[in-house]
Amino acid sequence: MISLANSAARRSLRTVSQVRTLSSGIDIDVDHYSSGWNIDDIGEFTAKTGKYQIKTFNKISEKGLARFNPEKFEIMGSDWDSTNANAILLRSHKLQESEIDVSVRAIARCGAGTNNVPVARCSELGIPVFNTPGANANAVKELVLCGMLLGSRRIVDGVNHMKDLGAQGLAKERVEKDKSMFGGQEIKGKTLAVIGLGHIGASTARDAAALGMDIVGYDPGLSIDSALKLPNEIDLTDSIASAVANADYISINIPYIKGENGTHGIIGKNVISSFKPNAVLLNFARGELVDSEAMKEFLDNGDGRYVSDFPDDLLWDHKNAVILPHLGASTEEAEDAAAAMAADTISDYLQTGTIVNSVNFPAVSLPARPDGAIRMSVINKNQPGVLASITDVFAKAKLNIVQQINQSRGDVAYNVLDIDPTANHEAISMKDLQKELTMTDGVLSSRVVFGTPGCGYARNIDGQYWV
Structure with missing residues (x-):
């Protein structure tokens, strides 16, 4: 929750006043403010203006961060003592609400999942959360293909055995005799079931088909874009159970969703009972998707295999399991691509208001701002009457709305x-207009997408005007 203690001190303002003269010769007085949240000593707080401030958690790719225009953006680490960040970039850091400054307009995760971000709370606060779908798809796809080979032939066991023999000085003597212990099968001509046909699943299906495999797929929410990337010979089924029934290999590529009708333990006893006795399950999506108890029972009673990219307290040392240390997106190329996509997304949102790849806000593609116009964005609760109240503020100020876009998603x-x-x-006071707009019932925040980078943001927090 947001603390309102010492609100007078916390609401102390640092003003950046500027006068913009439009082509008509009319002066527009733009008073922008910056402030912070959780400031222990307001006397030591100095607002920084003139650039958007991007706070980073974890180590973000330098190539990705280089996408930010240094004339308009300033990059700062998580240990930066300013509490005036305009946006947050992170990878695996588990973000706490206390780490989200009141000045934060947006959060982007350099990766597909956002389980480490309090998305629901961000929606309540009016903060869009972005991810980078597809940026690490190739890296994960390649590891899935590697996982198929690891599950086909006891390569890991063979490597460890050779290390033991080498330590004893017996490697050359025993290699031909012992290689029969690590037999396997080829993947050509075998059937791969792909559960989830998004960026990673579709790419896996296409490349596995190129290796001579028969492909079966299941995805109730298959998009047109993903469908176009699938191999022509794929057989689409109507359930997970029917997809896995005759599969030699099964790759799960679905998001982890908690709660009722979620995906926790979706690969459980009912689904696993449909596996062939020697099926190989490949889990490079999320560890929680698989019921470890049911998987252990399957591995104990047959010659099936489990290859996972996530820790598992029950299966980590099972003779038929290969557990990897979450290597899916751990390539230089994937980290560069994800950071670049996140940087572009944040940059575009802060400078133009465009929204793409948000997990909690609607996608909004915007035309260029007309010459001489001032662009403002308003985030509000999705309830009847709020839009009319917003436009009424501009009508009372005798301001003409040249173009307007309204989109909603959930609440x-x-x-x-x-x-x-x-x-x-x-004479028009943007300061007064923005305050009235922000304090309109149902409005969460407003932003003047115009003028000095990093300025022009205001929020309505429990009836308090914070700027």
Whole structure:
């Protein structure tokens, strides 16, 4: 929760005033403010303006961070003592609400999952959360193919055996005799069931088909984009059980979703009972998708295999399991791609208001801001009457809305308005207009996407005006 203790001190403002003269000759007084949250000593706090501040957690790829224009963006680590960040970039860091400054407009994770970000709470606060779908797809796909080979032939066991023999000085003497202990099968001509046909699943299916495998797939939410990437000969089924029934290999590529109707333990006893006795399960999605107890029973009673990229307290030393240390996206190329996508997403949102790849906000593609217009964005609760109240604020100020976009997702609505101030031939105080707009019932925050980078943001927090 947001603490309002010492609110007078915490709401102390650092003002950046600027006057913009439009082509009409009318002066627009733009008072922008920056402030922070959880400031222990307001006297030591110095607002930084003139650039968007991007706070990073974890080590983010330098190539990705280089996508930020240094003239408009400043990158700071998690140990930076300023509490005035405009956006957050992270990888695996488990983000706490206390680490989200009141000035934060957006959060981006350099990866597909967002389980380490309090997404639901961010929605309540009016903060879009972004991810980078597909950025690490090739890296994970390659490891899935590697996992198939590891599950086909006891390669790991053979490597460890040779190390033991080498330590005894017996490697050359025993190699031909002992190799029969590590037999296996080829993957060509075998059947691969791909559960989940998104970026990774579709790519896995395509490349496995190129290796001579027969492909079966299941995805109730298959998108047109993913469908176009599938091999022509794929056989799509209507359930997970039917997909895995005759499969030699099974790759799960679905998101982990908690709660009722979620995916926790979705590969459980009912599904595993449909496996062939020697089936190989490949889990490079999330460890929690697989019921370890049911998987252990399957491995104990047959010649099946389990290859997973996640820790498992029950199966870590099972003779038919290969457990990897979450290597899926651990390639230089994947980290560069994910960081670059996150940087581009944040940069575009902060500078233009465009939303793409958000997990909690609607996708919004915006046209260019008309010459002479001022762009404002408003985030509000998705409830009746709020949009009318927002537009009424501009009408009372005699400001013409040149173009407007309103989109919603769940409980959140996102508005972008380009306004033409020349319709009103009186001096206009953006400070007063923004305050009235932000304090409108149902509004969570507003932003002037115009003028000095890092400024122009205001929030309505429990009826308190924070800028």
